[in-house]
Amino acid sequence: DAGVTQSPTHLIKTRGQHVTLRCSPISGHKSVSWYQQVLGQGPQFIFQYYEKEERGRGNFPDRFSARQFPNYSSELNVNALLLGDSALYLCASSFLRGGQETQYFGPGTRLLVL
Amino acid sequence: AQSVTQLDSQVPVFEEAPVELRCNYSSSVSVYLFWYVQYPNQGLQLLLKYLSGSTLVESINGFEAEFNKSQTSFHLRKPSVHISDTAEYFCAVSEAGSTLGRLYFGRGTQLTVWP
Numbered sequence: 001d002a003g004v005t006q007s008p009t010h011l012i013k014t015r016g017q018h019v020t021l022r023c024s025p026i027s028g029h030k031s032v033s034w035y036q037q038v039l040g041q042g043p044q045f046i047f048q049y050y051e052k053e054e055r056g057r058g059n060f061p062d063r064f065s066a067r068q069f070p071n072y073s074s075e076l077n078v079n080a081l082l083l084g085d086s087a088l089y090l091c092a093s094s095f096l097r098g099g100q101e102t103q104y105f106g107p108g109t110r111l112l113v114l
Numbered sequence: 115a116q117s118v119t120q121l122d123s124q125v126p127v128f129e130e131a132p133v134e135l136r137c138n139y140s141s142s143v144s145v146y147l148f149w150y151v152q153y154p155n156q157g158l159q160l161l162l163k164y165l166s167g168s169t170l171v172e173s174i175n176g177f178e179a180e181f182n183k184s185q186t187s188f189h190l191r192k193p194s195v196h197i198s199d200t201a202e203y204f205c206a207v208s209e210a211g212s213t214l215g216r217l218y219f220g221r222g223t224q225l226t227v228w229p
Contacts, residue, residue: 042219
């Protein structure tokens with residue numbers, strides 16, 4: 001079975017631009033979470049979606065938004081990019097939502113903002 | 115909220131030597147505990163997790179971690195490391211019983227195994 005897939009793998013943008021990152025969860029998984037991993041730090045929680053509804057949001061500005069589609073894939077959108085948005089963006093999926101559920105991570109999208 | 119402290123940012127060790135990667139957490143509620151491993155240019159892979167029951171949990175590749183509630187620790191150990199264990203290791207917690215499953219990660223420990 002395919003794992004969590006993310007696209008694109010790498011992306012270069014300039015300040016002020018907008019970016020859309022995509023994630024396809026493991027087949028049958030209904031929950032998708034997004035994390036931001038800045039170089040040298042651990043991942044930080046951005047969003048969780050379950051059954052197409054936002055269930056949780058981390059401490060990120062409104063420039064960050066996301067959505068989940070009927071097939072459970074998800075998009076993360078970031079507007080008005082800042083240099084500090086340069087990071088590895090990780091998507092994780094799980095069958096249910098809840099702390100006991102193992103979250104399976106994709107390879108990430110590496111975003112560089114110039 | 116929960117927080118995780120990984121006490122060592124880098125741990126160099128020779129092949130076949132034992133290793134311990136330290137993790138302490140802070141939380142006002144019960145937690146689940148996880149160790150993830152990240153190889154270069156890859157995402158995170160779950161190494162092992164503690165949900166309940168036996169405080170000693172093991173992975174299939176020889177790592178083990180012990181939950182110590184009084185010390186609020188979840189240190190990762192391996193009695194004999196291999197070159198292939200070179201990677202970044204992240205300790206994480208989530209709130210037990212929460213329907214959110216949000217993970218709080220430490221800053222990571224880079225384990226480098228030398229021949």
